[in-house]
Amino acid sequence: MIVNIELSGGLEILFSNKKNHQFELSGDSIPLKQxxxxxxDNHVKERPELFVENGTVRPGIxxxxxxxxxxxxxxxxxxxxxxxxxxxxxxxxxx
Amino acid sequence: MSGVPSCSTDDGNxxxxxxxxxxxxxxxxxxxxxxxxxxxxxxxxxxxxxxxEVITKKFKNNISKSRSDKRxxxxxxxxxxxxxxxxxxxxxxxxxxxxxxxxxxxxxxVHAIHIDQSVLRGLNGNSNSNDSEDNNTGLAIQKQLEExxxxxxxxxxxxxxxxxxxxxxxxxxxxxxxxxxVFEQMESNNTSKEDLLEHFRAQLVYExxxxxxxxxxLNGSSSNRLxxxxxxxxxxxxxxxxxxxxxxxxxxxxxxxxxHPMRDFLLKEIAIYHRYxxxxxLTVPSNPFHSINLNQSSHKASINTxxxxxxxxxxxxxxxxxxxLLRSVDKLHSPVADESMFCSVCSCSLTKSEIETLxxxxxxxINNSNSNNNTKCSTTTTNNQATSCCSTDSSKSCCSNDxxxxxxxxxxxxxxCCSDNSSTPLNLxxxxxxxxxxxxxxxxxxxxxPYIKENSKTMVHSYQLRNEIKDFLxxxxxxxxxxx
Ligand SMILES: [Zn+2]
Ligand SMILES: [Zn+2]
Numbered sequence: 001m002i003v004n005i006e007l008s009g010g011l012e013i014l015f016s017n018k019k020n021h022q023f024e025l026s027g028d029s030i031p032l033k034q035x036x037x038x039x040x041d042n043h044v045k046e047r048p049e050l051f052v053e054n055g056t057v058r059p060g061i062x063x064x065x066x067x068x069x070x071x072x073x074x075x076x077x078x079x080x081x082x083x084x085x086x087x088x089x090x091x092x093x094x095x
Numbered sequence: 096m097s098g099v100p101s102c103s104t105d106d107g108n109x110x111x112x113x114x115x116x117x118x119x120x121x122x123x124x125x126x127x128x129x130x131x132x133x134x135x136x137x138x139x140x141x142x143x144x145x146x147x148e149v150i151t152k153k154f155k156n157n158i159s160k161s162r163s164d165k166r167x168x169x170x171x172x173x174x175x176x177x178x179x180x181x182x183x184x185x186x187x188x189x190x191x192x193x194x195x196x197x198x199x200x201x202x203x204x205v206h207a208i209h210i211d212q213s214v215l216r217g218l219n220g221n222s223n224s225n226d227s228e229d230n231n232t233g234l235a236i237q238k239q240l241e242e243x244x245x246x247x248x249x250x251x252x253x254x255x256x257x258x259x260x261x262x263x264x265x266x267x268x269x270x271x272x273x274x275x276x277v278f279e280q281m282e283s284n285n286t287s288k289e290d291l292l293e294h295f296r297a298q299l300v301y302e303x304x305x306x307x308x309x310x311x312x313l314n315g316s317s318s319n320r321l322x323x324x325x326x327x328x329x330x331x332x333x334x335x336x337x338x339x340x341x342x343x344x345x346x347x348x349x350x351x352x353x354x355h356p357m358r359d360f361l362l363k364e365i366a367i368y369h370r371y372x373x374x375x376x377l378t379v380p381s382n383p384f385h386s387i388n389l390n391q392s393s394h395k396a397s398i399n400t401x402x403x404x405x406x407x408x409x410x411x412x413x414x415x416x417x418x419x420l421l422r423s424v425d426k427l428h429s430p431v432a433d434e435s436m437f438c439s440v441c442s443c444s445l446t447k448s449e450i451e452t453l454x455x456x457x458x459x460x461i462n463n464s465n466s467n468n469n470t471k472c473s474t475t476t477t478n479n480q481a482t483s484c485c486s487t488d489s490s491k492s493c494c495s496n497d498x499x500x501x502x503x504x505x506x507x508x509x510x511x512c513c514s515d516n517s518s519t520p521l522n523l524x525x526x527x528x529x530x531x532x533x534x535x536x537x538x539x540x541x542x543x544x545p546y547i548k549e550n551s552k553t554m555v556h557s558y559q560l561r562n563e564i565k566d567f568l569x570x571x572x573x574x575x576x577x578x579x
Contacts, residue, residue, distance in 0.1 A: 009366075059407035062366050069367060071134040072119055087370075091319065091362040093403055 001025050001082035003035065009090030011061065014044050014051055032063075032070070032078040035086070051088075062089040125149075133367050137414050143371050147190075150368060153359050154187040155201065160343060161311065161354035162203065170204040171354075172304035172312045173249070177209065177236045179369035181315035182243070184357050186372055188313075189247050205313070207249050208303045209240055210296050212256040214271050215278065243374070254303050259295045259544040273542045280541055285397035286331070287533045294441040294530070298546060301351055301442075312353045319362040319406065321355065322417045325424055327402040332528045336443040338427040348437050361410075361417060438527035439550035440534070445527055453524040457558050525551040 005021040012019045025038070036057060040048045050058060056076045057063055063070040064087040070078055080086060119140045123129045129142030141149065162169060173188065175181045191201040213233030237253060244251040257270040281288045304312050316324075321341040328337050339345050345353040357365070396404075409416040429444065436445045436453070445453070521538045523531050534541070 059411040060403070062363050064367070064370065067132065067370065068130075069133040069363075072131060072140065089366050089370075091366060092407070093400065 001028055001030070003030070003080055004083075004085040005039070006085065006087040007090075008087070009061075010092070011051070011088055011090040014047065015039075016043070016045070029079050029081045032065075032080055032086070033076050035080055036076070057088065058092075060090065060092040062091060063087070064089070132371075133364070135364065147368070147371075150360065150364065151187060151190045154184075154356055155191055155199070157343060157354075157356040157359065158188075158191060158201065158203075158313075161313070161352075161356060163311065163352075168202055168204065169311065170206055170309055172300070172307065172309040173205045173207045174300050174312055174314050175207045175209045175240060175244075175251070176315070177240055178315075180317045180320070180357055180360075180362070180365050182372070182374060183360075183365050183368045184313065184315040185243065185247060185249065186368075187356075188249075193247065205249055206307055206309060207240075207244050207251040208300055208307075209237070209251060209253045210256055210299050211237065211253050212292070212296070214255065214257050214274055215292070239374075252303060252307070254299055256295065256299065259299055259546070261545065277541050277543065280537060281533075283395060285395060286399060289397050289399050290331070290529070291440075291533055295544065298442070298544075302546075304351065310351055312351060314353050314355055315357045316355050317357050317360055317362050317365055318417050318421055319410070321358055322420045323399070323403045323406050325420060326406060327399045328529075330398055330402065332532070333443065335446050336429055336527075338424055338429045339443070341421065341424050348442055349435060358421065436525075436554060437550070438530050439521070439525045439547050439554065440530040441527060442550075443527050445525075449524070449527065453522075453554075454558060456522070456524050457555055458562060519548075519552075521548055522551050522555055525554050 001024070003023050003025060005023060007015055007019050007021070015021065021043070023039075025035075030038075033056070036052060040052045044051055051061070052058060063075075065073050065078055065080070066085055067087070070076075073079075119131070119134060122140070123131045123142035123145050124139055125141055125145040125148075129144070131140035132143050133141055133146055135141050135146065135149065159165070161171075173181075173185065175185065185207070188205055190196065192203060192205075211233065216233065240253070241251060255267075257267065257274045260266070260270040260273055277291070278288055281291065300312060304310070325337055325341050328334065328340060333340075341355075341358075343355055343358055345355070406417065406420075434450060436450050437443065438445060521534070521543065523535065523538060526534065534543075
């Protein structure tokens, strides 16, 4: 499966300063929580605590799944499918 | 740190409950047809057109409350940082007064002001952010703002941050250096840097609005930002001005009013709206000292950042946190002093006791100079250039070193603050508590923007004048006697 990832609001600096990523993963779907951990472990080189905190996306980072509020999809328990776009938007001033 | 803080009132009732996991309606609850894009206010699932209507209605309501006279064609200044909140505000303004508005069109005008702080780029300690790239970002923001403003038919004035030192063409480079130096001298004190930047930006917006003849400024601060400010201001000893700073209307000095029409909107709501506008996201964090720092993991977070993280965590646990905080502050009012005196740096109202201390320091100075053969500024200034007006206690006065160096024994001949000498130190009593904290010990070594000393001097001078003529004024009692 292929997942599109968008990072903005300064968060891209944790991901080699690139805003758009396309990741290829095995299987047809993946729980968002697992995807977030995978991204942290494979693509965040420094200060991973600025992306993941207490088992979820750090407070102050908004998550949209296909341009929709992630709460509609179950928040961190959402299931991401092939072709989905997940956007992480930092509203944080500080880090 | 995984424990969930529970907030309870004195009688043991828990007021902030963790947001429970919900199953939401499949369709928009307003039009009952379209696919929802947002969970609005914990329960309401809304589609984009319905969401936009709901937000616009709330915004219009806030603008109405911000207007001084609804019969006049008023012009607001709009403070535009380029971040999502201010861009969404610009679109909402267009929903009020734009050409395409068909129903309930409002009648007012706006003029956008953008403070360009590109001069400070590269100060955040990320060595990998190279200069030319940063410069391009600065230009890209300006270009995008110009395009957007012209598409909304809103005039835009861009003011570089270094203009806090004036706007003469030939001194631009010098001003840029002065500004950078001030921030460099704050060293690792990020709280001071951020606060000073905030005060300078605000001051420039006031000055620019004033030059344009505009008395009302629309500021796009979201409810998140205002809640964070509520907390951080209180921790920095600025609690006195919290109700003012975070309410819908913030009265700045006596001439300007800052309105917060975005105060009802959460950053989440704003970010989703911003996304649906389809604007390219060029946002750099509005505060350059705030950007994520990769190099120093020991990087000391500012009070502002700590408060931000705290509020975000609470908001995550209970989505009512921010609104509850702001609703509580609605009920508060800043204590009103008998006289209006304002901090020379940040323009917040000085407290009663601060005014008393200021008066005392100025008053004693007058008495001293009167008792010492009535010398005024003219003869003594050269001897006592470094004499501080800020301290009345001669043993503690910062002038003592200089006096020793100069073999100057005129310790009692205190310098008058009204002296025209530009090297007269800043009277620290004309500053509020938190600005005193920022500039204390540094005020003599920093080249501060001239507006600070001007404010300070005007304040001291007008008090002195009043003091000098007070014996010639009739007080209220005398007045009544005369009338009888
Ligand atoms: Zn709808
Ligand atoms: Zn102040």
